[in-house]
Amino acid sequence: MKGMSLIVKTITNIVIGFIFLYGLYIILHGHLTPGGGFAGGVIIAGVFVLKYLAYGSSKAGEKKSSIISSVFESVGALLFVGIALLGLLLTGVFFLNFIPRGTPLHLLSAGIIPLCNIAIGIKVGAGLFSIFLALAAFKYIMED
């Protein structure tokens, strides 16, 4: 994939950190404000898509990032199932909220909901980024 012009690269350099930070905020505050794992995961996938579209990429780099993103997707799925199984082991009920609730309306509250949000965020972000790589990247270019 070829990169874009200098203007696009400079603007991308400026905004990309803020978008990533916004995605993290959406994931971590998913139990207090609108958002959550799904929205934040898609925003974080969008950060990497923006970086790829603006800067372009080489064949080796794309192979590496597709491997890394599929590893991260599996890690997210295993984390989500692991939280559910931990509830089964500790209390005997699948997906039971086994962590103490904490004070309401604070960041550290709501038991397993923030942990599930983080797992889903990793999973959705990595999964959508690997869909983008498979459909748009240089590695799979069509042979005429």
Place this chain on the structure above:
Amino acid sequence: MLELYLFLIFMLVAGIIATEIKDLLAAVISLGAVGFSVAIIFILVQAPDLAIVQIVVEVLTIVIFVAVILRTTHIDETIKEKISGIQVLAVVLYGAFAVLFFIAMVRTLNNLPPFGHPIMKVANQYISLGLPRTGGANLVADVILDFRALDTLGEATVLFTSVIGVVALMRKIGRRQK
């Protein structure tokens, strides 16, 4: 509520353009117009969670569509060709089905509670018990990650399957060499 109707009409017009226009890139941009007006309607009906997800998903959808179209062709050649008999038959059958479906749906939707006054039988339980039981202030997150977490697990499985499907369809290994 006037702005709600304005965005709904805009959505319908953009949908008709998306299906009928000749250039596929323009059709995808019209699809984006439909998606963003749906996002604005979500904000107007007090669903900020859905609006955030809809906006970011819409952006990614358009990026994927444009990537596919740029790798292939962006002219819809089937529009200017002569209409065959079977296509006329398809349009006629569709018209008959559409009229029947419309009448059936209108009669069904008449039995629903009127717009703006839902039956809050189950939802009242979730609203009053959401904060004490789970401790989360966002009730939508409480429902999808605590009360109905098994549903979310199934959704994650579907997403995982679709990622595997796309990667397996697009890989180079196993293709026949020329």
Place this chain on the structure above:
Amino acid sequence: MTIFVFCIALFLIGLYAIVTKRNLIKIVIGFALIEYSVNLLFALIGFRRGALAPIITKVHTTHNFVDPIPQALVLTAIVIALGTTAVMLAIALRIYERYKTFDISKIKRLKG
């Protein structure tokens, strides 16, 4: 009631694209339109006049919220819609690679 008719109309537009169009990308666009219409119908059914978004900001207050259950159902459906659209586009791309066309009436010959 009249507001639900818009959702049915969008559904019928998407169904029209699926049934009568011969271009594969147009068919995928039709599926996307149907997904939007169903998501919109769910969100509109859950709306309550004069109510707030279902997010608690103070602990001990009277709650006047819209219905959170349709929103929770639609939230997952939107992301699934993106996944299915991507799978359909990948299939369309492979068909184009093999036959050099998106026209489904020309994809007839067997080619090994």
